[in-house]
Amino acid sequence: MPSLNPVRGTHDILPDDNRRYRRVEETAYHVAERFGYGEITTPVFEFTEVFSRTLGDTSDIVTKEMYTFEDKGGDKITLRPEGTAGVARAYISNGLQQNLPLKFFYRGPMFRYERPQKGRWREFRQVGVELMGVDKPTGDIEVISLAYNFLRELGLADAVTLEINSLGDAETRLAYRETLVDYLSSHGDALSEDSRERLDRNPLRVLDSKDARDREIVANAPILRDSLNGHSRSFFDEVLAGIESLDIPYTLNPTLVRGLDYYCHTAFVFTPRARGALGAVRGGGRYAGTRVPTGGPATPGVGWAAGVERLSLLVEDGEPKCRPIALIPVGDAANAEMIKIAHGLRAAGFVIEMGYSGNLARRMKRADRLGAVAALLLGDDELARGTVTLRDMDSGEQSEVPLADIRAPLEKYRG
RNA sequence: GCGAAUGUAGCUCAACUGGUUAGAGCACCGGCUUGUGGUGCCGGGGGUUGUGGGUUCGAGUCCCAUCAUUCGCCCCA
Numbered sequence: 322m323p324s325l326n327p328v329r330g331t332h333d334i335l336p337d338d339n340r341r342y343r344r345v346e347e348t349a350y351h352v353a354e355r356f357g358y359g360e361i362t363t364p365v366f367e368f369t370e371v372f373s374r375t376l377g378d379t380s381d382i383v384t385k386e387m388y389t390f391e392d393k394g395g396d397k398i399t400l401r402p403e404g405t406a407g408v409a410r411a412y413i414s415n416g417l418q419q420n421l422p423l424k425f426f427y428r429g430p431m432f433r434y435e436r437p438q439k440g441r442w443r444e445f446r447q448v449g450v451e452l453m454g455v456d457k458p459t460g461d462i463e464v465i466s467l468a469y470n471f472l473r474e475l476g477l478a479d480a481v482t483l484e485i486n487s488l489g490d491a492e493t494r495l496a497y498r499e500t501l502v503d504y505l506s507s508h509g510d511a512l513s514e515d516s517r518e519r520l521d522r523n524p525l526r527v528l529d530s531k532d533a534r535d536r537e538i539v540a541n542a543p544i545l546r547d548s549l550n551g552h553s554r555s556f557f558d559e560v561l562a563g564i565e566s567l568d569i570p571y572t573l574n575p576t577l578v579r580g581l582d583y584y585c586h587t588a589f590v591f592t593p594r595a596r597g598a599l600g601a602v603r604g605g606g607r608y609a610g611t612r613v614p615t616g617g618p619a620t621p622g623v624g625w626a627a628g629v630e631r632l633s634l635l636v637e638d639g640e641p642k643c644r645p646i647a648l649i650p651v652g653d654a655a656n657a658e659m660i661k662i663a664h665g666l667r668a669a670g671f672v673i674e675m676g677y678s679g680n681l682a683r684r685m686k687r688a689d690r691l692g693a694v695a696a697l698l699l700g701d702d703e704l705a706r707g708t709v710t711l712r713d714m715d716s717g718e719q720s721e722v723p724l725a726d727i728r729a730p731l732e733k734y735r736g
Numbered sequence: 737g738c739g740a741a742u743g744u745a746g747c748u749c750a751a752c753u754g755g756u757u758a759g760a761g762c763a764c765c766g767g768c769u770u771g772u773g774g775u776g777c778c779g780g781g782g783g784u785u786g787u788g789g790g791u792u793c794g795a796g797u798c799c800c801a802u803c804a805u806u807c808g809c810c811c812c813a
Contacts, residue, residue: 326804381811385737403813410744435811436737437804447813515810531809590813628813651771681771689773700771714773 330435330443340639342446345475345632346428347640349448352471353426356463358450361425363407369397375406379522384432395474400432404449404626405608412453417618421454421631433500440631449605449626456621460558461587461607462563464623468605469569471627472591483569485589487557488525488606489549494585497548498524498571508538528576544575553586560587584608587623593635645674645736647688647714651681651700657698662709663729671735688714695734697727 327333334342368493373383388400401407404427417423428448435441450467452460465483472478488494502524505512512520513532520527528539550556564571577588587604605625633639646666650659663673676687681698688696698710703721711730712719722730 329804431813433812437806438808439806441812445813449813473782626813630812647773649772680802682769682773683771685771687773693773696773698772702771710772712772717773719772 328443330437332442332444337639338633340642341633341636342629342639344638344640345627345629345636346448347447348474349471349627350426350428351475352467353450355470356424356467358424358426358452358467361408361411361427362429363404363411363427364401365430366398366400367407367410369399372399372402372406375409376403382433386435388432388434402431402433403431404431404447405451405622405624408451409453409622421620422460423451423453424454425451427451440628440634442630446629447626448629449624451622451624453620453622455623458559458563458587460548460621460623460674461560462567463561464605464625465564465569465589466567468591468625469567470629475632475636477632477635479594481591481593482578483564483571483589483591484574485561485564485587486569486574487546487549487553487560488578488585488588489553490556490585491544493548493550493553494525496550497543499546500543500548501525501527501545504542505538511538524580528578539576546573546575556586589625591627642692643672644692644694644734645672646731647684647691647693647696648673648675649681649684649688649696651696651698655699655701655704658687658704659697662697664700665733666728671731697733 348442353360369387369389372387376383378384382402387402387482390398392398408425408427412418412423426448427450429446430444431447432444434443437443450464452464465485469478469483472481489497495639502520505516505520505524505527512527513530513535516527516530516532516535519530522712525545526546527535528542530536530539548555561571571589574590578592584606586607605623607621607623648659648663648666650656659675663675667673674688674693676684685696693714695714696712698712703709703724706721707724708721709724709727711722712720720730
């Protein structure tokens, strides 16, 4: 039976919410632009392999959270669960390897089949950034700096903390994975069921388990940072030194690991200081390999993605509403004339609001409710005189101005 | 996917241990004021109490199922 509710995990975004979302997205866009990141828009759906290959066949997102279907042509299609895979695919499709380094900003809806919670939707929006072709710590620093500036501009610099860790390079990860599995296996029975499962699928994830018993075991586990080989260690030290030189506060989180297989070296996450349930507001890190199918070296990259809905829960105000000028005709003749006036003023760039029913008092009330800066009143008297009454809605002062020269006195009420 | 709590008007909430026509504030609409808003006074519309079953003389209240939301796990933005 069709329900009047939207599909679970989706939501209608009414104008007030849209102003908040837009503020988040536009701020991200403008900050990214200042850093030289151009906006890229990739399709909302891709071939399923685009995601399973980039995100890793064993990642939770790929194994249980994707909206996948077969289209009428028999192709396996997936609604994108995140943005990096599509950007990486576009990079190859468009032969952009010659233009490195590349700096992209993206925004748009993502889809994940999860159990909805506050700030967690099945259709949600992300803004994100990718820096491709830079394998030096300066890239990581730039991208974190971008993230920090974006947050600061939203007024969230103090509301959010940056946690950072290094996963090391492939060699380090492999070696550490082995020592970690050895250690954890020796406590095999004491581990939670979830963690025992993770042990062979993605053992690093055991590190951020929230199970009390797991945490005890993890507390004494070998630390990833101690296992970094020389290259990984100096890479991470350089990143940290860079962040410090920019006065960006951070805390080291040795158990921070990311769920997606493609991460290596720097992993970071911004979490709200106060918001209990609301997990990370933005996560990111470095990935080693966007590889052209025909071979050649993998292209390194760093990036992050932020949840628009989550961020806007922390943001106080959305984009300000613009205050319109209300046009209030009295009588049929005035109404017809007002429509023409509205047309002309809108073309001249004024923000014009006009209701289509009710008497003068009602229309004034509506103008007030919409926050109008001024009202133009037009009735038979004014029509006869070729004038219009201009009322300042804040001061209540009224004056009669000639219809023929209506724009000049309105200039100060321009949006 | 697992565990728990909640669900009464557009919004925030009432309704004693089950007991007549489910109330209030805000919002909305109308009037006081047929050409003047924000304050005030008067009035009005709105609810199959999330949905479907069950128990009972009687259910908003108890039981079951279902859906939704929220919290924790999981996952992550």
